[in-house]
Amino acid sequence: MSQTTDSQNPAPRIGVLTGGGDCPGLNAVIRAVTKSLIYQCGAEVIGVEDGFLGLIEHRVRPLDWRSVSDILATGGTVLGTSNTASPFAWHGQDVSQAVLAYARELGLQALVAIGGDGTMTMAHGLAQRGLPVVGVPKTIDNDIAHNERSFGFDTAVATVTEALERVQTTGQSHGRVMIVETMGRYAGWIALEAGMAGAADVILIPELPYSVEAIAAVCRERSRARRCTVICIAEGAAVAGGGMTIERTVADSPDPLRLGGVGHVLRAQLQPLIEAEVRATVLGHVQRGGSPTPFDRVLATQYGNAAAQLVLRGEYNRMVTLQHGAMTSVDLASVAGRNRTVPTDHPLLVCARQIGVCLGQG
Amino acid sequence: MSQTTDSQNPAPRIGVLTGGGDCPGLNAVIRAVTKSLIYQCGAEVIGVEDGFLGLIEHRVRPLDWRSVSDILATGGTVLGTSNTASPFAWHGQDVSQAVLAYARELGLQALVAIGGDGTMTMAHGLAQRGLPVVGVPKTIDNDIAHNERSFGFDTAVATVTEALERVQTTGQSHGRVMIVETMGRYAGWIALEAGMAGAADVILIPELPYSVEAIAAVCRERSRARRCTVICIAEGAAVAGGGMTIERTVADSPDPLRLGGVGHVLRAQLQPLIEAEVRATVLGHVQRGGSPTPFDRVLATQYGNAAAQLVLRGEYNRMVTLQHGAMTSVDLASVAGRNRTVPTDHPLLVCARQIGVCLGQG
Amino acid sequence: MSQTTDSQNPAPRIGVLTGGGDCPGLNAVIRAVTKSLIYQCGAEVIGVEDGFLGLIEHRVRPLDWRSVSDILATGGTVLGTSNTASPFAWHGQDVSQAVLAYARELGLQALVAIGGDGTMTMAHGLAQRGLPVVGVPKTIDNDIAHNERSFGFDTAVATVTEALERVQTTGQSHGRVMIVETMGRYAGWIALEAGMAGAADVILIPELPYSVEAIAAVCRERSRARRCTVICIAEGAAVAGGGMTIERTVADSPDPLRLGGVGHVLRAQLQPLIEAEVRATVLGHVQRGGSPTPFDRVLATQYGNAAAQLVLRGEYNRMVTLQHGAMTSVDLASVAGRNRTVPTDHPLLVCARQIGVCLGQG
Amino acid sequence: MSQTTDSQNPAPRIGVLTGGGDCPGLNAVIRAVTKSLIYQCGAEVIGVEDGFLGLIEHRVRPLDWRSVSDILATGGTVLGTSNTASPFAWHGQDVSQAVLAYARELGLQALVAIGGDGTMTMAHGLAQRGLPVVGVPKTIDNDIAHNERSFGFDTAVATVTEALERVQTTGQSHGRVMIVETMGRYAGWIALEAGMAGAADVILIPELPYSVEAIAAVCRERSRARRCTVICIAEGAAVAGGGMTIERTVADSPDPLRLGGVGHVLRAQLQPLIEAEVRATVLGHVQRGGSPTPFDRVLATQYGNAAAQLVLRGEYNRMVTLQHGAMTSVDLASVAGRNRTVPTDHPLLVCARQIGVCLGQG
The missing domain is CATH 3.40.50.460 (Phosphofructokinase domain)
Known part of the structure; x- marks a missing residue:
């Protein structure tokens, strides 16, 4: 519960939002981002409600240590989410400049965006327009490029x-x-x-x-x-x-x-x-619902903490990924629109065939 | 694992079958019927496969202590079941006399029939034609007449x-x-x-x-x-x-x-x-599937044991029921075709209303 | 979420506390008491923290509809509890008059006390000194007199x-x-x-x-x-x-x-x-911990609602009980200090014996 | 359920045993070894009871497709296990030659030994004396050298x-x-x-x-x-x-x-x-007990199948391991007696520290 603040430099303010469909582990990511930033640099963490909609409609709330203390095991996202609200196409309008202005007004040094393909694309768009962002990939289908295993997937399985x-x-x-x-x-x-x-x-x-x-x-x-x-x-x-x-x-x-x-x-x-x-x-x-499995809680915590480390190191416009069993990151631009499907020679498919599971062919 | 046999009287042979749709706790009933009959009178218990179909197609197998030892918590029925096979309408024929003859051939002193409405009706029909039966009500919907709480219901809930x-x-x-x-x-x-x-x-x-x-x-x-x-x-x-x-x-x-x-x-x-x-x-x-809850395991065990007690006391053509929290029995004839629906003044409905749950009206 | 208030009579204020050891379902009781009182008479419900300790140390907080909306399935008690704090023996002193004065100051019309033997005894003591109370029995051991089945017991089992x-x-x-x-x-x-x-x-x-x-x-x-x-x-x-x-x-x-x-x-x-x-x-x-089973959630909800009904009807100094499968109540005085143990001829004990379970004797 | 046999070459006979302490997923390994060997080469799989004790006391039984069909999700090991029985120190005697003779008598082409450190050491000993073995590491503690993640660990967690x-x-x-x-x-x-x-x-x-x-x-x-x-x-x-x-x-x-x-x-x-x-x-x-998590079932299935592949390729005296997320194998000799402890700079430890978890120091 400790935290460090530097009387010279005021505490940095970091925004967090969750976008796209529900996925077990979102709260665990929010908790880890928040705890890690508070614990390591005494940051003020600002939760944005209902994905990018909160930035459009100016709905945010502070996330302190206590407010994230009991959410590790809960399903859903305490911040709410939205599937469709885009700063670049809001009722036919590009409201991204207004969103950026609101972010400046809030004093956000950076935004951690947790979401799927759509969220990453919007985050990348805002990053290109000057808002430092860090992405955390969310896909219950486990199909985001460059990412071995997504949180929420184990729970869905x-x-x-x-x-x-x-x-x-x-x-x-x-x-x-x-x-x-x-x-x-x-x-x-x-x-x-x-x-x-x-x-x-x-x-x-x-x-x-x-x-x-x-x-x-x-x-x-x-x-x-x-x-x-x-x-x-x-x-x-x-x-x-x-x-x-x-x-x-x-x-x-x-x-x-x-x-x-x-x-x-x-x-x-x-x-x-x-x-x-x-x-x-x-x-x-x-x-999509329910409490994340212990595996997913640990994984989501690592994703959240890795995002916080990127923020702390000022490595922006990147997305956290899991590669070869370790947390790392890739350029946000390299992710959008790419799906990771099951290769037909994937070891688990081969294993399935070898123990006699029918995969749809004779 | 002990058992008592009387060298004068050979061990009685009792048949057991499960009919109708799957329901958690069926195996717990089979286990309790079998253990109780073996333990108390050294009975030979004969499992009939796939409900009345097993009696029609002459498919039975012995159930001994060990064969029921590990099934308390397993879903489904180890005996199999069938929804439709009736001795009174088998491909358009009444084969009930053949079924009764087969039961005599097997030396069945009585038959424990575990099932829903349809099964009870068929059991009653066989009882009227001379086969002593004991019924155990099975309904995941909890809607059998004269029966407060059915096994399987807690699991479905x-x-x-x-x-x-x-x-x-x-x-x-x-x-x-x-x-x-x-x-x-x-x-x-x-x-x-x-x-x-x-x-x-x-x-x-x-x-x-x-x-x-x-x-x-x-x-x-x-x-x-x-x-x-x-x-x-x-x-x-x-x-x-x-x-x-x-x-x-x-x-x-x-x-x-x-x-x-x-x-x-x-x-x-x-x-x-x-x-x-x-x-x-x-x-x-x-x-309908899955392992029964602990509550249902205990309840199903009591149903099975109560059926065995009826057999041991020679109280045939009755169905075990739970009334006022205690196992008792009713005449098989009084059950068939009656459903137990939720009375509109049922305490739980009243409770729902009182805590503000909407029950579909304004 | 609707609620009724009578402009003539101000909303009644009702206190709620949980005492004694943790037990799954406490939050479900708190939720049902609160929702039922708000929904039916627009009551103001006051949560007392840490059992009677909250009345001694003047720690209470309002419980509104939203604050109890997401607690049905959570373990523990959001109000906190204490095992030992007694108004009649607080650091060697009888502070019951101070507690009664505080209850008057809060404007409590009645107190719903959820707890075990000790809590019921203290509640009875306060009732005798003039504070209207309604008791809700809590015992994970299922051993309270006059009460067939306690919430929390199914979860422990x-x-x-x-x-x-x-x-x-x-x-x-x-x-x-x-x-x-x-x-x-x-x-x-x-x-x-x-x-x-x-x-x-x-x-x-x-x-x-x-x-x-x-x-x-x-x-x-x-x-x-x-x-x-x-x-x-x-x-x-x-x-x-x-x-x-x-x-x-x-x-x-x-x-x-x-x-x-x-x-x-x-x-x-x-x-x-x-x-x-x-x-x-x-x-x-x-x-003692963890989320209550669905069975216990329903049961605890019924206990809580029954307590609210007693308050609404002004039937004080009674404890809610489950008898013959229905919620009813008994005089608080008749409960304290009596344990409900397993009768040696209890049907489940008999059943255990009949299927060959060893109960410790030959 | 298909299987291939070559009328020229009789079906190979492969033994399987489980040694050491209980661990969720053992049955999943047994199932995968058996199904994979039957499906791919029509092998006869021989289950050895109670670890090496079964080889000492001549207790084995065939494992066919059906006998392993329903064990994926069950805890424990259907083969039984023993912690201590060693062919090299059986009541003070080295009975390894008798064990090898029995393996020859059974016509075992190879033995799949599933177990921990002790089991691997004994397996290595038999391998050195001429019995082709393949090891499958089992440790609920996740601490076997060269092995990233053991089956059973996720369940214990x-x-x-x-x-x-x-x-x-x-x-x-x-x-x-x-x-x-x-x-x-x-x-x-x-x-x-x-x-x-x-x-x-x-x-x-x-x-x-x-x-x-x-x-x-x-x-x-x-x-x-x-x-x-x-x-x-x-x-x-x-x-x-x-x-x-x-x-x-x-x-x-x-x-x-x-x-x-x-x-x-x-x-x-x-x-x-x-x-x-x-x-x-x-x-x-x-x-140690209970049904393995879905994660562990998949992992254990991959371990079992990988062991079968080693047998099919004749790569003996090796132990299956998981490295960089893929099944591979190491020499049996390189494993015994080495533990994999948590490095003090392990990413998860670092993560724990960064979100403010106390690891025992100030």
């Missing part, structure tokens, strides 16, 4: 794993095929790790188009052995060939399956080919 | 509560309205208890038709206070007035909302009336 | 059950005898229910003195079958005969076993009699 | 974190100092990671001797701010200076604190220096 275990007991009791649809529109990390942790028999990810017949064959073989089949499918997974993704399929037609998601699409594809009953569950928003 | 907590953090971070749809087609027990445990702001159950406007008013008031709104809705809940239930609404039209469930229907009803974003999650099958 | 499951896997891997000591100095409810939920092979409670030889016999028989033995022992359990309880044993001598607790005493008693390694774990304080 | 959270709520309610003692005799990994995840205010590890006065200062400062203090201490932590470790302190005297562990020693050291009540909990065996 745990949530999906629990769901797989739950449907497994029902599936086995009834001899059914149980489909669980996870997040992952472009990258299959969650489905892959949770599928492995939840003993899925079939794992389907966007990176590997699947054959319905191959999956049906697995189901039939397992039914013969009186076993259920558990399928873990990422929302972005699609049938191989035909050049048509599920997404396009459902976008093109007022399809009753639309709301059901790709899990229900697969169910409709699979049921005619096999005898066993097929059931699908779409996990949805529960994957 | 815990699963839904966790989901409510997860979406709450996301809802609060984004200022959203979050809808979670639970099981409960006719009875709202799960939505009510989980809604109370998960701090839902609005709880909607089949017993209390709801007003969309009243719910919208709650959402708007909470948004003004910068709070999210969490709504817990049972799948059987319906709009008041108009005489039209959701179920009929969606059955009558090839509605794209159908697969989404009533949660998505409410979302579509609510979104036009409020500014905050509305998101819906349908929990589905995860509510 | 869940914590112990999880510990039993954890040591079971280790025990089975090594073929060991694993002892887990639980809370329960006078009443064995926790050990009994958790033992049943955690599949303990031996359950030892204060109400049933145990024979070391009988337990050793169980361990030996299980070792022969290559099974581990899991023993769940309440801290108050004691060897039969000899007239000497463990407590006295350890109190009388500077025993190295003292800090280890009765679990380590049993280990020392048992190890010489059997070949398998014996290991003991004393769970301690983890049993 | 999660267990400790939960305990820290539980005592935190009690500590805060009472304004206490709560001490939680974790495993970690020589390496502080568990205490460090769990302390960070559980928001401990003080973390004490064997690598950093502590000052009681420095800890007392933290407690006093927090008490003044009406906050509790949570201390996470590894069992091997010791007071700085004096040259005397706790272990020696308690070994030298018949100390009543002995059974209580270092947590109780610290309590005794600290209590006289501060006003707040100090309570200690020793977690003990619960840290």
Whole structure:
């Protein structure tokens, strides 16, 4: 709880905001940024409410030691977030100069922006216009470039794993095929790790188009052995060939399956080919919420502290990343718009194949 | 592990089966029936596979002490179950005499049937044709007549509560309205208890038709206070007035909302009336699976043991029930086809109202 | 969030405090008392800090709707508690008149006191001197007279059950005898229910003195079958005969076993009699902490709301209780100093015996 | 479930055993080894019971696809384990030649040995005498040389974190100092990671001797701010200076604190220096048991599969390790007897310091 201030230099003021979708561990990052800056240089930390919206609407509040003391394990973000508010396109207007003026008015020496792709792009934009920023990557999908493992991902995997275990007991009791649809529109990390942790028999990810017949064959073989089949499918997974993704399929037609998601699409594809009953569950928003796992709390704390170190060293316009197991940073400009998908020779995919998990092909 | 056998009287043979949908605690019941019968009278316990289907297809296996020793905490049923196989309507035939003959051939002195309404009706039918049966009620919805609290219900409530907590953090971070749809087609027990445990702001159950406007008013008031709104809705809940239930609404039209469930229907009803974003999650099958809570393990053990006591005392054609906190039994005939819904003056409903939870009306 | 106030009568002011040891669900009670009183009569609720100490030291704070909105699922008590501070014996002085004067000064119409035996006795004392009080019983041990099931108990049982499951896997891997000591100095409810939920092979409670030889016999028989033995022992359990309880044993001598607790005493008693390694774990304080189970949240909410109803109806000097599954109340005077222990013919004890659990005798 | 066999070459037979203390994830390793070998080369996998004891006492059993299908998430080891049975010192005799003869008799082409230091040493010994072995490192303490992260560690951290959270709520309610003692005799990994995840205010590890006065200062400062203090201490932590470790302190005297562990020693050291009540909990065996976290299931699966790949490539007398985030292997000889402790400049230690966690010094 100690803090150091230098009577000559007033305490620096640093802003913090969270942008984009909810993700377990955001509060742990906020806490670590705040504690680290207060503890190491007696900074005044200013929390910006609801992402960049708070800078647009002038809604901020101070974050002191006590206000972040009990948030390590809580889900969500105490600062609030917004998905869409951009200083560069606010109701059709570029209000970035007003935002920069407000930041100057607040006396912000720097801004720590915690968020995904969109947040990093906006942060980069403000940095180019003169506001020193440090980015902290947030993606529950684990798909940010240059970043090995994102906080929140372990928690999402745990949530999906629990769901797989739950449907497994029902599936086995009834001899059914149980489909669980996870997040992952472009990258299959969650489905892959949770599928492995939840003993899925079939794992389907966007990176590997699947054959319905191959999956049906697995189901039939397992039914013969009186076993259920558990399928873990990422929302972005699609049938191989035909050049048509599920997404396009459902976008093109007022399809009753639309709301059901790709899990229900697969169910409709699979049921005619096999005898066993097929059931699908779409996990949805529960994957984003809840208390972070201990792993994610530690990871998020390290991200937050690393961001504080960049601020303390004056290394701005960079984004904290985890590379080779260590915290480091990359230029903000090098990140935006790049996704990290699962390489088809990724060790965990290879491992899945070697222990007999079906990845959608024969 | 001790057991008593009487050299004069051979050990009695008792059959056990589980029918109907999966429910946490089934294995705990099987274990208690088996251990109690073995421990108290050295019985041979015969497990019937996949509900009545096992009696039709002659698939049984012995259950000894060891085979039930590690199943107390496991979800599902080690015996398997089937929803539909009836001795009285098997591919259009009444095969009940064949089933009775098989039971005689096996030397079954009695059959313990664990299941829901359908299973109790079939068990009663076999009882009337001469097979001594004892029923154990199973309903995750907690809606069997004469029965205060069913095993599996506490686990389902815990699963839904966790989901409510997860979406709450996301809802609060984004200022959203979050809808979670639970099981409960006719009875709202799960939505009510989980809604109370998960701090839902609005709880909607089949017993209390709801007003969309009243719910919208709650959402708007909470948004003004910068709070999210969490709504817990049972799948059987319906709009008041108009005489039209959701179920009929969606059955009558090839509605794209159908697969989404009533949660998505409410979302579509609510979104036009409020500014905050509305998101819906349908929990589905995860509510039936998983390891039973400690409470359910103890409760299921008591149900199983109570069934064994009925067998030991030769009190057949009865169903075990929990009344006034104690295990007792009722005539099988008095149960079938009756549902226990939430009385509109139930203490927990009254409590919900008194602490300001919206139950769908103004 | 609505509330009603009557312009004629000013809003009543009601105090709330929590006394005695920590217990999961305290915050749920505080929340329900507060919400119910605000929602139903627009009361001003005053939180008293650290039990009666807050009344002695004049430390109170208002509890409004928002301040209790996010505490349903949190462990501990936001008001703080104290075990020992008594208005009737504060550093050797009776300061009860000062406390009453302070309550008058605050304008408290009534005080809701949430706590155990000690708290109820003090509350009763203040009631007799003129402060209207309503008691809410709190006991993690589930041993308050006239009260079927206390909030917090289900959570403690869940914590112990999880510990039993954890040591079971280790025990089975090594073929060991694993002892887990639980809370329960006078009443064995926790050990009994958790033992049943955690599949303990031996359950030892204060109400049933145990024979070391009988337990050793169980361990030996299980070792022969290559099974581990899991023993769940309440801290108050004691060897039969000899007239000497463990407590006295350890109190009388500077025993190295003292800090280890009765679990380590049993280990020392048992190890010489059997070949398998014996290991003991004393769970301690983890049993009191953590987030309440959904069951306890609902139960605690009902306790809190019932207390508010008593206040609203002006039924003072009573304690809320759960009887025959319904909330009711008893005279405060009838509670103090009475413990509810496990009757030796309690249905769950009988059930335990009937499925072959050893209760400490042959 | 497919498998390939070559009609020319009979299926290879591979043995698997688990040795040393229980650890979450052992079953996941066994499953992956078995599935990978069956799936890739149609191997016959032979499970050896109770570590090397099974090779000494001729107790083995086949492991087929089905027998490992449901064990991914279960704690413990289905094969059993033993801490002490060594082929090189069995009741004072070297029975290694008999063990090798038995392995030949079984037709084992290779042995996969999963275990800690002791197991690796014995495996290396057998390898030198001609039995091809592959080692899989197991250490809940995360302290095996050349190995970044051990399976089971994440689960132990999660267990400790939960305990820290539980005592935190009690500590805060009472304004206490709560001490939680974790495993970690020589390496502080568990205490460090769990302390960070559980928001401990003080973390004490064997690598950093502590000052009681420095800890007392933290407690006093927090008490003044009406906050509790949570201390996470590894069992091997010791007071700085004096040259005397706790272990020696308690070994030298018949100390009543002995059974209580270092947590109780610290309590005794600290209590006289501060006003707040100090309570200690020793977690003990619960840290070794239970279902592995999803993270550990995936990690253990990768260890098991990597071991199978070594067998398939004939790379014997090596131990699988995780280095720079990837599975690789090292010579068995290079491992034995080396511990991986926490470097005093480890990034997580640095991070802890930078956010104001007390590491035992002023």
